[in-house]
Amino acid sequence: MIRQKTPPIGGTTSSIMSTLMYVPTSYDLTNYPFENPIDGSNVYDYTGIDNPYWSVKHSPSTSSVDRYYGNLVLGFDPLPWLNIQNTVGFNAYTDRRMSVRGKGASSYPNGSITSDNIYRQELDNTLLLTVTRALNPDLSLRAIVGNNVNQRITDRKAFYGDNIIVADLVDMNNTSSVTPIQLINNRNVLKQRYYAFFTDITLDYKNFASLNLVGRNDVSSTLPANNRSYFYGGVNGSLVFTEAFHLSKDILNFGKVRAGYTRVGNEASPYQTESFYQTNPVLGGGGTPSNVGLPFTPAGGMTYNVVTQANLLTNANLKPEFITELELGTELQFFNNRIGIDFTYYNKRSTSQIFEVTAAPSSGFTTQILNLGEATNKGVEIGLNLSPIQTHNGFNWDISANFTRNRNMIKDLGGFQRFSYGGANGTSSVHIVGQPYGQIQGTAYARDEEGNVLIDPNTGKPLVSGSLKAIGNPNPDFILGITNNFKFRNFTLNVLFDWKQGGQMFSRTVAEMLSRGVTRDMENREVTIVSPGVLGDINTLTALRDERGNKIPNNVALSWEDHFFSGSMGPGNGGINEGSVFDATVFRLREISLGYEIPKSFLGKTPFGSAFISITGRNLWYNAPNFPKYTNFDPEVSSLGAGNSQGYDNLTVPTTKRYGVNLRCSF
Numbered sequence: 001m002i003r004q005k006t007p008p009i010g011g012t013t014s015s016i017m018s019t020l021m022y023v024p025t026s027y028d029l030t031n032y033p034f035e036n037p038i039d040g041s042n043v044y045d046y047t048g049i050d051n052p053y054w055s056v057k058h059s060p061s062t063s064s065v066d067r068y069y070g071n072l073v074l075g076f077d078p079l080p081w082l083n084i085q086n087t088v089g090f091n092a093y094t095d096r097r098m099s100v101r102g103k104g105a106s107s108y109p110n111g112s113i114t115s116d117n118i119y120r121q122e123l124d125n126t127l128l129l130t131v132t133r134a135l136n137p138d139l140s141l142r143a144i145v146g147n148n149v150n151q152r153i154t155d156r157k158a159f160y161g162d163n164i165i166v167a168d169l170v171d172m173n174n175t176s177s178v179t180p181i182q183l184i185n186n187r188n189v190l191k192q193r194y195y196a197f198f199t200d201i202t203l204d205y206k207n208f209a210s211l212n213l214v215g216r217n218d219v220s221s222t223l224p225a226n227n228r229s230y231f232y233g234g235v236n237g238s239l240v241f242t243e244a245f246h247l248s249k250d251i252l253n254f255g256k257v258r259a260g261y262t263r264v265g266n267e268a269s270p271y272q273t274e275s276f277y278q279t280n281p282v283l284g285g286g287g288t289p290s291n292v293g294l295p296f297t298p299a300g301g302m303t304y305n306v307v308t309q310a311n312l313l314t315n316a317n318l319k320p321e322f323i324t325e326l327e328l329g330t331e332l333q334f335f336n337n338r339i340g341i342d343f344t345y346y347n348k349r350s351t352s353q354i355f356e357v358t359a360a361p362s363s364g365f366t367t368q369i370l371n372l373g374e375a376t377n378k379g380v381e382i383g384l385n386l387s388p389i390q391t392h393n394g395f396n397w398d399i400s401a402n403f404t405r406n407r408n409m410i411k412d413l414g415g416f417q418r419f420s421y422g423g424a425n426g427t428s429s430v431h432i433v434g435q436p437y438g439q440i441q442g443t444a445y446a447r448d449e450e451g452n453v454l455i456d457p458n459t460g461k462p463l464v465s466g467s468l469k470a471i472g473n474p475n476p477d478f479i480l481g482i483t484n485n486f487k488f489r490n491f492t493l494n495v496l497f498d499w500k501q502g503g504q505m506f507s508r509t510v511a512e513m514l515s516r517g518v519t520r521d522m523e524n525r526e527v528t529i530v531s532p533g534v535l536g537d538i539n540t541l542t543a544l545r546d547e548r549g550n551k552i553p554n555n556v557a558l559s560w561e562d563h564f565f566s567g568s569m570g571p572g573n574g575g576i577n578e579g580s581v582f583d584a585t586v587f588r589l590r591e592i593s594l595g596y597e598i599p600k601s602f603l604g605k606t607p608f609g610s611a612f613i614s615i616t617g618r619n620l621w622y623n624a625p626n627f628p629k630y631t632n633f634d635p636e637v638s639s640l641g642a643g644n645s646q647g648y649d650n651l652t653v654p655t656t657k658r659y660g661v662n663l664r665c666s667f
Contacts, residue, residue, distance in 0.1 A: 016052045017651045021512035029053060040167055041104030050105050058102030058168060067093040081133035092121040103164040111164035113175055119155040124148070144200040154190040192270040194220040208243035212236040212260075220267035223318055230320045234262025254333035266321040268354050272369045273318050276310050313359050313368035321371075324349045338390075342383035350375045357419045372414030375437055379406035394489040405478040408437040420468075422645030425508050427577050429645040430470055440472035440506050440647050442577025446536060448543040452551070453569070454536025457544065460556030461568045463536050464576055472581040474647025477502030481590070490597045492614075496590040503584045505635050507649040511571035511580040513631050515564045520630040525560035531569040583626035584635035584647070591618045608665045618658040 023029060024045070033043050034051040040058070044051040050059065069092070075085035095118040103111030131143040161175030172178055198216035215233035222228075238258040242249065329344040352371045359368040382403040389397040410431045413419065420428040420441055430441035446454040446463035454463045481498040513519050535544040535552040543551045564570040571580035595614030603611060627633045639650040 016055050017509070017653055019049055019052045019055065021509070021516055021518065021651065022046050022049050023052070023518065025518055036104070039104060041109070042102075042106045044106060046106075048106055050107055054102070054105075059100050059105065060170070061099045062097070064096045065093055067091075081131055083128075083130040083132070085128045085130070087124075087126045087128075089124040089126075090122075091124075092119070094119050098170060100164075100170055103167040110162065111167070113161040113164065113170065113172055114158070114181070115161075115172055116158040116181075117156070119153075121153045123151045125150075138206050140204045142202045142204070144198075146198050146200075147196070148198065149193075149195045151193045152191070156188055156190075187271055190270050192220070192222050192267075194218055194222075194267060206243075208240040210238050214262070216265075218265060218267065218320075220320070222268045222270045222272065223320060224273045224316055227317065227319045230265045232263045232265040232322065234260060234264075236260035236262070252332060252334055253336055254331070256331040258327075258329045258331075260327045261325070262327075263322060263324045266323070268318055268320065272314055272354070273316055275314050311366040312356070313363060313365035315369040315371070318354065318369060319352050319371045321353050322351050324351075338387045340383075340385035342381075342385075344381040346377070346379060346381075348377040350377075355419070356421065357416070370414065372412075372416065373431070374411040375408060375431075376411055377406055377408045379404065394487070396485075396487045398485045398487075399482065400485075401480065401482045403478060403480050406475070408475060410435060410437055422640060422643065424639050424645075424648045424650045425506075427471075427506050427648070428468075432470060435470065436473050436475050438474060438644055438646060439470040440474060440504065440581060441468050442471050442506065444469040444471050444578045445533075445576060446541045448534065448536070448551070452543070453531070453533035454541060454543060455531060455533040455554040455556065456538055457535045457556060458538075460531065460554065460558045461562070462531065462533065462576060463538060463541060464567075466541060469578075471578040472504035472506060472647060474503050474505065474584075476500050476584070490599065492593075492595045492597075494591070494593040494595075496592075497588070498590050499587050501585050503647065504581050505584040505647045505649055506577065506581050507571070507627070507633065507635075508580065509649050509651050510582065510627060510631050510633050511575065512651070514571055514628065515575070517561075517564075519628065521628040522560070522564070528557040528559055529563045529569075530554055530557050531563065533569075582635075584624065585626055586622055586624045586635050588619070588623075588636070589621040591616065592620060593617075607667055610666045612664045614662045614664075616658075616660045616662065618660075619655055620657055 027045060029052065034053040035041065035057070036043055042050050042054045042058075044054070069090060071087055071089040073085065073087045075083060077083050095116075097116040097118070099114045099116075101108050101112045103109070105111060126146060126148045128144055128146045131141065134140045158181035159172060159178050160181050161172045161178045163176035165174050165176065196216055196218045199214065201213045202210060203212075204210045213233070213235055215231065217229065217231045219229045223230075236258065237260070238256060240254070240256045241247070242252060242255040247255070325346055325348045327344060327346045329342070331343075332341045333339070334341075351374050353373045353375065354369065354371060355373070356367050356369055357372075359365040380403075384399075384401045384403075386399040387396070388399065389395065410433055413431060413433055416433075418430055418432040420430045422429045423441070427440055427442035429438045431437065432439065444465040446465045448454060455461070456463055479498065479500050481496065483497075484493075484495045486493040486495075514522060517525060531554055533554045535554055535556075536542065537544055546552055558568065562568055565575070567575055569576075569579060593614050593616040595612055598611040598613065600610070603609070622634055622636075624633060624635050627635065633649075634655045635649075636655055637649050637652040638646065639648045639652050640646070
């Protein structure tokens with residue numbers, strides 16, 4: 001029989017954060033032994049889980065990064081009004097990652113090693129011709145014509161070594177079998193290029209009115225030949241009306257209005273336009289192994305490579321994405337710049353968005369690449385600057401604040417009503433026409449027409465909705481940041497506070513902590529709970545009614561453990577996803593920095609012209625009021641990085657406080 005061997009990319013090490021969720025509050029990790037004195041294997045009270053101390057010692061994960069970058073700028077002025085400049089840039093890094101699941105682990109006694117070597121390189125060349133001259137005494141021109149060429153290469157090689165021979169010797173040759181790991185779209189090397197021609201023209205009238213025109217044409221290697229060249233541009237204008245109309249400056253000393261309309265194109269990721277084949281290593285009992293598989297022959301069999309078509313249906317007519325934006329704004333300064341306001345309204349429209357969606361089963365593929373949909377982002381940004389105190393003895397207090405409110409909406413999905421993508425731990429992100437962008441989708445409580453949760457009259461647990469639903473919106477209501485800057489003579493003190501209101505998060509960390517009873521939030525677990533809701537029919541998912549036709553409030557009590565475990569109301573292991581969604585409002589003391597500018601008199605005999613030293617602390621305090629109090633959970637985490645799927649915590653490493661010292665000198 002032929003079976004396929006697919007080594008896992010993730011999960012090859014023992015997750016310490018995951019393990020900590022299982023530590024009983026009565027178990028003394030620091031004093032109990034964590035390894036067998038005879039063979040060094042894991043010692044713990046939970047089968048299949050590694051002791052966190054054992055994981056730290058025997059299951060390391062390392063990353064060694066080397067970065068190389070630089071640029072060369074050459075320029076000259078052939079004419080008084082003409083500048084020619086060329087910039088060549090190089091940026092590259094290597095990241096050598098090694099993840100070990102130690103030999104003797106309870107989770108996998110044989111042990112394993114995963115290596116992932118990434119090389120990333122970017123080359124960029126920009127040529128600029130800049131014309132700067134006065135057309136007449138009142139009108140000046142600045143015009144830029146340029147060319148940009150860019151190339152990016154990613155070379156990634158990953159291997160999985162199974163069955164460690166000698167414990168704690170971290171070397172791929174110290175495993176019984178080594179198998180290449182199939183990467184995304186079976187591509188070890190990603191290469192993409194584009195070149196562009198662009199112009200930027202600004203006309204300035206008497207230093208109070210300006211008009212800016214921009215245009216750019218890109219040609220991208222990631223798009224098919226008939227669509228790879230695309231043009232976009234925009235127009236922006238501004239007027240300093242206090243100067244144009246010679247207004248009195250007693251109160252309003254500066255006033256400016258601006259407006260702009262732009263269209264921006266965006267290329268696709270590489271290798272989404274042509275179908276490709278991939279090799280899949282399999283184990284067989286005889287015959288001759290293919291050369292591609294050697295020398296990575298797993299123990300107990302020989303490696304063969306079966307060539308199959310990839311499961312991704314590419315798009316030979318793929319088009320670039322476009323974003324058009326209308327922006328209106330004003331800048332106002334009052335009382336000799338003691339009060340400043342910067343207001344911006346924007347309306348963005350995204351079209352021809354590139355998505356990977358589920359393909360029809362009849363196509364023979366699992367996913368496909370499509371241009372589809374229209375999404376909008378509308379919002380305001382308000383900046384406020386205040387100088388409450390300015391004294392002659394050197395003490396000043398300045399305040400700057402920024403408020404952002406954004407509303408996004410899915411307008412169209414190219415004929416689809418909804419589609420899912422990304423996500424984690426049984427949930428996904430979902431776009432639904434007429435609803436906000438990237439909602440969290442998962443199992444939900446069955447509810448009646450009034451929104452009451454339906455309760456199973458036999459168990460007291462909530463009934464599950466018949467289909468997956470949008471259970472959370474990760475987009476915040478608003479974000480507010482406030483910076484206070486105090487200066488007294490040579491000392492400065494900066495304090496940054498921010499507030500993110502709303503936005504929801506699916507948190508497996510909190511669910512596990514509550515269901516395992518490892519926080520003080522669970523200290524009253526001897527009592528029973530009657531979950532809020534009404535009794536429901538388990539077959540029709542409708543509310544049960546008494547002889548008078550009234551809904552019956554839930555009257556079935558649950559133990560505390562059952563409430564937080566195995567499909568019950570509260571967040572917990574095996575529970576309904578909706579129960580693990582929390583409001584992610586958070587207040588945060590983002591940063592405090594205290595600095596001192598060393599007097600120039602102290603630097604007289606040194607080569608330094610100035611010197612400034614500061615100490616900084618970041619993330620010193622936060623409060624997330626809508627998470628259980630004693631979980632101390634910080635919602636500023638993401639298990640899925642900076643992509644389109646937001647609002648997910650899957651046993652993420654907690655945020656940390658950071659302290660630093662900075663010395664800045666000039667010559």
